[in-house]
Amino acid sequence: MTDLAVQHAFANDFGLVTAEQTAERLVMRTQGGDACAYVAMKGTENRFLGLAFEVEDATALEQALKLDGARDLGLLDLPGGGRAVALSDPDGNEVLLVHGSHRLPVGEAYTELQLNTPFRKERLGRQQYERDIGPARLWRLGHAGLFVKNFAASAAWYGENLGLIGSDVYHVPGVPQVQIVGFMRLNRGDEFTDHHTLALMQDERGGCHHISFEAQDFEAQQCTHKFLRQKDHEPIWGVGRHPHGSHVFDVWRSPDRARFETFSDTDLLRASDGTRVHDISTVMMDNWSNDGPERYFA
């Protein structure tokens, strides 16, 4: 990354917390207990390096070392530490598998929203509004979206090596056998997981399209949206709601020309909940507006 200071200022406004800042490296975390959620290295260009997944136990790292091209990185020189094995995906992105990182105390949440509807009154004798207009309180890195050169090859690689399964997958208009976009989730058996942990979008540009952090709820996202506008950051899309995955989203341009997103209220699926396949020309991406995704993909 060419300018760590500018990226740092944006990340702070967005809601990430500084874990480490040197001339060579910026490490940010959320308030959800991770010691490290985002790393930027000083460099001569703005380029995506890779992403990391936490694995269940040390045995998973040993198994990963048997995969093609796996490299044992040993103990990580990052806040939280842990041991890592590095893989390379079909586009050459580094994919770290990490185990044994230390976690931090969790930050303070907002008082949960209580909603009064025509049918059920929950909030009695209390006035609700108490949220601050400011950086988001972010709880975890929930998913990443990658531009990939070949969707079929990348989806197969993440499926075979990490066990990811499609939640909603999209094919070119009228040609079901040519899939180009997919929201992929973890396979945790009967355990419910986010609708997607990785989104793969076929696009020659490659690299990272966006990273997405979980906010407490839509109210928190709206407050942070207002704050980021006051700070003259560049909005891309939202606050809106995706029909697939159901989550409320808000996407902003980061100074390195990538995108940072907050999300809340995502669908949760089990492995047995299957994969839906769609013709991409039939899909609206925002339930709450008629905005197309032009700026999102620009």
Ligand SMILES: [Fe+2]
């Ligand atoms: Fe997203």
